[in-house]
Amino acid sequence: MPTKTATTPAPRTPRKRPLVTVSEEDRNRRADLVRVSARLFREKGFDGTTVRDIADAVGMRSGSPFYHFKTKQDILAAVMEEGLVAGLAATERIADSGLDAREKFHVLVRTHLETVLAEGQDFIPVLLYEWRSLSPEHQARIITLKDKYDARWQDVLAELKRAGLITSDSKVVRLLMFGAVNYTAQWYKRGKGLSIDQLAEEAVEFFLGAAGE
Amino acid sequence: MPTKTATTPAPRTPRKRPLVTVSEEDRNRRADLVRVSARLFREKGFDGTTVRDIADAVGMRSGSPFYHFKTKQDILAAVMEEGLVAGLAATERIADSGLDAREKFHVLVRTHLETVLAEGQDFIPVLLYEWRSLSPEHQARIITLKDKYDARWQDVLAELKRAGLITSDSKVVRLLMFGAVNYTAQWYKRGKGLSIDQLAEEAVEFFLGAAGE
DNA sequence: CCTACCGATCGGTAGG
DNA sequence: CCTACCGATCGGTAGG
Numbered sequence: 001m002p003t004k005t006a007t008t009p010a011p012r013t014p015r016k017r018p019l020v021t022v023s024e025e026d027r028n029r030r031a032d033l034v035r036v037s038a039r040l041f042r043e044k045g046f047d048g049t050t051v052r053d054i055a056d057a058v059g060m061r062s063g064s065p066f067y068h069f070k071t072k073q074d075i076l077a078a079v080m081e082e083g084l085v086a087g088l089a090a091t092e093r094i095a096d097s098g099l100d101a102r103e104k105f106h107v108l109v110r111t112h113l114e115t116v117l118a119e120g121q122d123f124i125p126v127l128l129y130e131w132r133s134l135s136p137e138h139q140a141r142i143i144t145l146k147d148k149y150d151a152r153w154q155d156v157l158a159e160l161k162r163a164g165l166i167t168s169d170s171k172v173v174r175l176l177m178f179g180a181v182n183y184t185a186q187w188y189k190r191g192k193g194l195s196i197d198q199l200a201e202e203a204v205e206f207f208l209g210a211a212g213e
Numbered sequence: 214m215p216t217k218t219a220t221t222p223a224p225r226t227p228r229k230r231p232l233v234t235v236s237e238e239d240r241n242r243r244a245d246l247v248r249v250s251a252r253l254f255r256e257k258g259f260d261g262t263t264v265r266d267i268a269d270a271v272g273m274r275s276g277s278p279f280y281h282f283k284t285k286q287d288i289l290a291a292v293m294e295e296g297l298v299a300g301l302a303a304t305e306r307i308a309d310s311g312l313d314a315r316e317k318f319h320v321l322v323r324t325h326l327e328t329v330l331a332e333g334q335d336f337i338p339v340l341l342y343e344w345r346s347l348s349p350e351h352q353a354r355i356i357t358l359k360d361k362y363d364a365r366w367q368d369v370l371a372e373l374k375r376a377g378l379i380t381s382d383s384k385v386v387r388l389l390m391f392g393a394v395n396y397t398a399q400w401y402k403r404g405k406g407l408s409i410d411q412l413a414e415e416a417v418e419f420f421l422g423a424a425g426e
Numbered sequence: 427c428c429t430a431c432c433g434a435t436c437g438g439t440a441g442g
Numbered sequence: 443c444c445t446a447c448c449g450a451t452c453g454g455t456a457g458g
Binding site: 050051052062063066070071072 | 435436437438439
Binding site: 242273280 | 427428429430431
């Protein structure tokens with residue numbers, strides 16, 4: 001049954017709320033839970049966050065999150081998956097753009113920094129720092145997405161090397177760059193010092209060194 | 214009947230021990246607790262590790278760690294402090310050596326990598342990834358040590374810049390390097406791929422770029 | 427350092 | 443999504 005059919009005549013019977021299908025409101029509440037959980041998991045860790053913390057933050061009673069998620073683990077998986085799907089989409093858009101190597105890399109770094117540092121962006125930091133709390137089954141599913149993400153970065157590094165902007169495009173170099181960028185989550189304070197754009201600028205200069213001049 | 218899961222209690226040889234002074238044995242047991250706690254905190258996180266886990270790992274009963282430490286928090290602080298004191302000593306030794314800038318930097322990177330990646334070296338990773346679990350009072354005391362550590366790195370970066378090996382020795386550059394090196398704790402597998410020495414080599418080349426050639 | 431224990435809290439559930 | 447609840451577990455303690 002189509003969810004929205006503009007051309008069908010109005011139903012003869014007065015509309016009643018569907019009792020079986022998942023309502024729009026349910027989906028919104030679920031999204032609320034994922035969003036506040038991301039923030040709490042980032043601030044206090046997965047083990048340091050209780051289901052009651054999460055329920056409080058969205059104005060539910062302590063047992064109610066389990067109407068939307070089977071377990072606390074499932075909430076964690078949802079947070080990570082949402083962050084990675086969004087991050088992957090952005091990465092692919094940039095990788096497939098027609099920009100030249102240096103510019104493409106710059107945009108990639110800036111976008112990743114925004115993903116890690118901008119307000120309300122807690123999904124990827126949770127992915128980075130709560131990975132060990134995720135069950136092996138959930139990990140396996142998310143690794144598939146993560147591999148695609150990594151592959152796109154590796155492609156851009158290969159472009160940089162062809163352009164003579166870096167001397168090595170090894171996996172180790174990618175991981176070192178990734179570490180440098182991801183670690184900003186630990187020390188960067190919004191509104192103090194550099195803006196995210198300025199930070200991206202300095203990071204790119206550092207990564208490409210004097211080779212790019 | 215088969216529910217005899219837990220480790221058997223330590224042999225109970227009643228033994229005379231000094232009642233007032235802290236015996237050598239007490240100090241050894243305390244060191245044992247710190248060492249196994251470092252490993253457990255790294256593997257499962259502070260909140261994911263129970264005092265019972267720690268007691269089991271050294272062959273004590275669940276209440277006994279509290280003979281050596283007032284709280285679980287105090288164990289965490291001891292782990293971090295021990296790691297930082299050792300790391301700071303090594304860093305100062307290198308910074309004050311007569312090596313030239315590039316060589317000094319290389320040794321610094323390699324030593325830090327060993328601190329993060331070598332077997333049984335769990336203290337600094339715990340410091341890096343469980344910082345938020347430490348109470349503000351403990352944090353304040355440890356920040357003093359951490360500042361000294363950072364200052365030594367900054368000194369070496371200034372040397373690198375004077376030698377023309379890097380184009381910027383800003384704090385941001387130090388933090389990016391630190392992130393790249395620290396993040397290895399998340400992906401490096403001992404005995405697979407590069408050795409720690411080889412990794413140090415590649416990291417230094419990446420950090421100094423083509424400028425050093 | 428062990429025995430024996432406690433109050434608090436936790437993830438999760440039954441039934442509406 | 444709430445009410446009412448449970449079994450398990452946790453950090454920590456008294457007393458020896």
